[in-house]
Amino acid sequence: MKNKSNKKHMKWTKKQIYSFIAKVVFMTIGSILYSIGLEIFLIPNNVIDGGIVGISIITNHFIKLPLGILTFILNVPFFVFGYKQIGKSFALSTIFSVICYSIGVNFFNPIPGITKDILLASVFGGIIVGFGIGLIIRNGGSTDGSEVIAIIIDKKVSFSVGQIVMFFNFFILLFAGFIFGWDRAMYSLIAYFIAVKVIDIIVEGIDESKAIMIISERHEDISEEIMNRLGRGLTLLDGKGAYKGMETNVIYLVVSRLEIAEVKKIVNEHDEDALVTIGPVDVFGNKYKKKGMH
Incomplete structure (x- = not known):
């Protein structure tokens, strides 16, 4: 009797199935957009993103390992470490997103950047990256291992998750200034703040x-x-x-x-x-x- 009741309990309704499919589709689209923003706009102009992706871009400057593989390798330990802290559903959704945009980054890598104008690349790259990440977050996932660590640290300190992530990114962009030049670091900051604003709009909605x-x-x-x-x-x-x-x-x-x-x-x-x-x-x-x- 117990096995039968468990099986019934495990059955998904049509609404749940459609909701799951929609989440997968939108997270995939978000991951593709994120990849396009990085590889077609930001990276060709040495403008970097924050978090683990930013660390991966800097590391890729010294170690010529494909960025998608490098991003995946650097991200996975954080999700494994924080699996119990962030919950099964969030962890699986995030790992799925990381796999998707890691593949996307490798796929779009051979395509040359659309523009060499750094300001245009920063603005439009920030918009597209923000749109992609916003879709992923809105559908229950994340894109970066630093957010997982921030969630864990947040339970032990008085700072918010957003403040901790901002703290990480400040040092990543500071380090990028020594590698790519301070003008690129400042453009990276522009792209980062644009992306954050677009993420807020996608997650919260324009009609907040x-x-x-x-x-x-x-x-x-x-x-x-x-x-x-x-x-x-x-x-x-x-x-x-x-x-x-x-x-x-x-x-x-x-x-x-x-x-x-x-x-x-x-x-x-x-x-x-x-x-x-x-x-x-x-x-x-x-x-x-x-x-x-x-």
Whole structure:
């Protein structure tokens, strides 16, 4: 009986199968884009990426081993070391991504760079690399062993994962300055920051969500105006002032980044003394959709 129940439990639904296939497809596309950004734009102009890939590019300058093989060799120990720390699913997704872009780097290596203009190469290389990495991260993977180490270190120090990765990359780009020249290191920094911004857009979405809380004595008027003008649903939370002990309602809603200005305008029209807090938030579920979008 136990074996039968386990087999049933292990069966995937059609939705899970389609979701898995979609993740594999998008991670493959992301890995290809990452490879193109590196081999067609950045590497031919001695502009490097951060992390293990950056270390691989620098190492490749001294050891003429194919970059794809070198990247894979340097990455694998980190994932094996951090397997228990980062989880099976994340580790397997990341290893798959590393294998894909390692193959892609070797495939695109013989193709000459599209441009010799270093600024153009840095900008467009950063965009393409960021787009590729963003697709991989959005679908549950990663591209670099340094991120795994950062996740492990993060549990023991007060710095965030992003700060630790930035710290690693600072020294990698600093070292690249001695090897390829300081102008190339600065262009690498440009490409890196562009890639980071594009990654944020792909992972978070252009229509980034923000959570807003509004504390006002005129919460009824403000709530009605927001629903009428923005078509957004909202929630009224019970609140009580600690100083005066007055009970009131706190308006809570989630809007897109582009709608924040309109919410501020509505609040100011009804109550200039209202307290408004705005912060980033991850959202999923149909209740976030505007009225009429269901």
